[in-house]
Amino acid sequence: MTVTNADRRRANREARLKRKKKIHKVLTGVLLAMCVVTAVIVIAALFSGDAYNDEDSFKAYASEYFKEVDETKNVGQPQELVKFGTPLSAAMEYPITGQSSMDGYIQGIAEALVNQFETDHKGAGKEDTIAMLVDYDSYKTQRAAIGLVFSEEQRKADKRQMTPISSNIYTYNFSTDTGMPLTAIQIFNPDYKDFCSQYMTKYFKEKYPDQLVKRYQNALSNAEENFNKFVLTEKGVKFYFDAGTVVNKEEGPIAVEVTYQELKGVIRDQIEIRAIDPSRPMVALTFDDGPFPKTSNRILDCLEEYGAVATFFELGQNVAAYPEVVKREAELGMEIGSHSWSHPDLKKLKPKQVRKQIDKTNNALKKACGQTASVFRPPYGNNSKAVEKHAKAPIVLWSVDTLDWKSRKAKSVMKVVKGVKNLDGRVILMHSIYDSTAKAVEQMVPWLLKEGYQLVTVSELLQYRYNETPKNGKFYGYDYFYLK
Structure with a gap:
């Protein structure tokens, strides 16, 4: 067979082409390896201590x-x-x-x-x-x-x-x-906890039969705290369960979405938004010196049961000790005010000390519930120029003193309240640290509602009864809360 120059040139071209392809493959491999190494380095950097x-x-x-x-x-x-x-x-x-x-x-x-x-x-x-x-x-x-x-x-x-x-x-x-923020009672009908308990027990038994923790039934009982982590979505309500509460901790937090169709009769057709009618009588319940878990929660239980609100003037030192109570107050739509840090007579303090009492309390409130005080009540009702300067909120007193701190009797507290002929526009003073006061509230709230009064916060009372936009640093004293 004769090999021509053309054949030799063609053979040489093919050989050069093969060598180029081989070199290209080697370079490509090197580049890929470099990319992989770089990626590993980047990922390691992202998750390393450095x-x-x-x-x-x-x-x-x-x-x-x-x-x-x-x-x-x-x-x-x-x-x-x-x-x-x-x-x-x-x-x-x-x-x-x-x-x-x-x-x-x-x-x-x-x-x-x-x-x-x-x-x-x-x-x-x-x-x-x-x-x-x-x-x-x-x-x-x-x-x-x-x-x-x-x-x-x-x-x-x-x-x-x-x-x-x-x-x-x-x-x-x-x-x-x-x-x-909305609370569960505004979204669900009162018996929603029973439905959730039955639904979730069945769901977890079927979905995680081998991963259930020993006492999972406790986390799925009809106690309210078991179903207080939830969000509304476009399709339904998504409930969350912390890692290790129902199934093995390795599974992490669990989310279970229940459709609106499944929740029919359990969830309200419309969210309950508390409306205030300016043409109807209204009164503001206020509580000083808390929070204190036993009595404050008892008062909150009553207010929640009747869909009512109140204003709590809290001591900063108690807020720091019992932040979970303040958080619950906020979640239930209560108005949260400041009553100083440690209940001194602010008139006897220097301006710098007054400011410290107020700022320290606001910091504790923000840590507990994410907000500072919307109103301020000085201890003993003693106002001063320093208080007005540093309060950072409207300064609010009261117009009905129940003397609950003195009598320590629910009967006496109710006698004072019922003895006021017209409570429209009034601010009632109580203290959330006495069992007798909590007992009085359990009688007072249904009685006021039966008498036709709307229970509102102090700020709402100023807006809807006195047509006043609450002003920071303004003093609303005893004489203010009487209808002229």
């Missing part, structure tokens, strides 16, 4: 976390709250809805979560690296409400790896009409 060492790198670390989290954000624009420190750092995303009252409340929640994180790890050493990362889900509904879920994860550096050490779920529902 993932961040300054504010900028922590922001990048948090940003990557938020990208990876699978979430539903149907409401609001994401807003970031980032605090870098040694050893504690926190990053949180929360929504801005454009509704001022709702946004103020949500921002308060965000700040309170960060503050709580810092308090919980106050004893952490400088050698520790602990991060709190909080993301959210938000849901639109067809019930004039939105649902909001905060998912918190805390991580700690362990052998250069950021290892999860805890997780928590926080749920909120807000009225799109008022911008205020």
